[in-house]
Amino acid sequence: MYKIGELAAACKVKPDTLRFYEKNGLLNPANRSDKGYRIYSDDDAQQLRFILRAKAMGFSLSDIRELLNIEASRSDWACADVKGMVEAKALELQTKIDEMTRLRDSLQELADACCGGPESAIHCSILDTLETK
Amino acid sequence: MYKIGELAAACKVKPDTLRFYEKNGLLNPANRSDKGYRIYSDDDAQQLRFILRAKAMGFSLSDIRELLNIEASRSDWACADVKGMVEAKALELQTKIDEMTRLRDSLQELADACCGGPESAIHCSILDTLETK
DNA sequence: TTTGACCTTTGACCTAACTCCAAGGTTTAT
DNA sequence: ATAAACCTTGGAGTTAGGTCAAAGGTCAAA
Numbered sequence: 411m412y413k414i415g416e417l418a419a420a421c422k423v424k425p426d427t428l429r430f431y432e433k434n435g436l437l438n439p440a441n442r443s444d445k446g447y448r449i450y451s452d453d454d455a456q457q458l459r460f461i462l463r464a465k466a467m468g469f470s471l472s473d474i475r476e477l478l479n480i481e482a483s484r485s486d487w488a489c490a491d492v493k494g495m496v497e498a499k500a501l502e503l504q505t506k507i508d509e510m511t512r513l514r515d516s517l518q519e520l521a522d523a524c525c526g527g528p529e530s531a532i533h534c535s536i537l538d539t540l541e542t543k
Numbered sequence: 544m545y546k547i548g549e550l551a552a553a554c555k556v557k558p559d560t561l562r563f564y565e566k567n568g569l570l571n572p573a574n575r576s577d578k579g580y581r582i583y584s585d586d587d588a589q590q591l592r593f594i595l596r597a598k599a600m601g602f603s604l605s606d607i608r609e610l611l612n613i614e615a616s617r618s619d620w621a622c623a624d625v626k627g628m629v630e631a632k633a634l635e636l637q638t639k640i641d642e643m644t645r646l647r648d649s650l651q652e653l654a655d656a657c658c659g660g661p662e663s664a665i666h667c668s669i670l671d672t673l674e675t676k
Numbered sequence: 677t678t679t680g681a682c683c684t685t686t687g688a689c690c691t692a693a694c695t696c697c698a699a700g701g702t703t704t705a706t
Numbered sequence: 707a708t709a710a711a712c713c714t715t716g717g718a719g720t721t722a723g724g725t726c727a728a729a730g731g732t733c734a735a736a
Binding site for chain 3: 707708709710711712713714715716717718719720721722723724725726727728729730731732733734735736
């Protein structure tokens with residue numbers, strides 16, 4: 411059984427973050443002390459680690475809420491459901507990666523065309539391109 | 544000379560966006576009509592296109608403010624300054640790309656390890672991994 | 677017993693880049 | 707002449723994921 415500060419420290423997050431997760435339905439403490447302090451169980455700690463791991467994998471908090479629902483009643487779901495979520499997220503990431511790769515290539519092209527010398531930028535090809543492409 | 548709605552339509556943005564750019568020091572209309580309407584010149588239109596092009600290349604509005612400063616007095620800057628900015632931005636993008644690529648690979652690994660079948664998720668390897676990695 | 681570290685709640689604030697709304701004035705088309 | 711379509715300002719709201727502050731209650735050690 412942990413108080414909020416203890417669990418937070420153990421998982422290297424701030425107490426406020428745990429309160430935020432609670433408010434958003436991701437992690438409810440097992441009970442409260444008679445004075446109203448949040449008391450977290452080992453299960454809660456495990457759930458928090460689940461949340462943090464999923465977050466580190468790139469899931470949003472609302473994705474994680476969904477994963478926790480599945481976790482909570484695994485037998486109601488098929489492997490295909492879970493795999494589908496993960497693949498959808500991987501695809502989503504890939505789409506963003508492609509987009510950023512295109513941007514990076516454009517920028518690199520811009521940079522490569524520039525002399526990059528110490529002379530004044532009056533004839534800078536980069537600025538010219540941005541001005542009138 | 545354009546009124547705000549005309550310039551906005553010509554560049555496929557909303558009037559509010561132009562007001563927002565003005566408030567943030569990116570684009571000041573050349574003057575105001577006697578009744579207070581913003582009046583944009585051709586130079587303003589060109590500057591807006593510069594802003595939109597830079598944005599499409601992945602520059603933030605505060606990057607763009609800097610680029611506009613350079614544009615406004617090109618002779619005070621060296622090509623190397625401009626090239627440096629572009630390369631820094633390309634590197635920044637690359638860093639994000641690398642990070643997202645790692646995430647995507649982790650997700651793909653997770654998905655690949657899952658049977659993905661229609662049977663219940665009670666023994667789902669994805670959930671197991673998130674629970675206890 | 678008193679000080680300091682903890683806990684509570686409510687609610688504001690942060691970044692980025694808009695987007696929308698309300699209340700009112702102006703211009704344009706019919 | 708009047709209605710539609712435009713313009714003005716100020717200020718609030720959006721998304722995501724926290725982060726902080728204020729005002730107060732609680733707990734542990736010296």
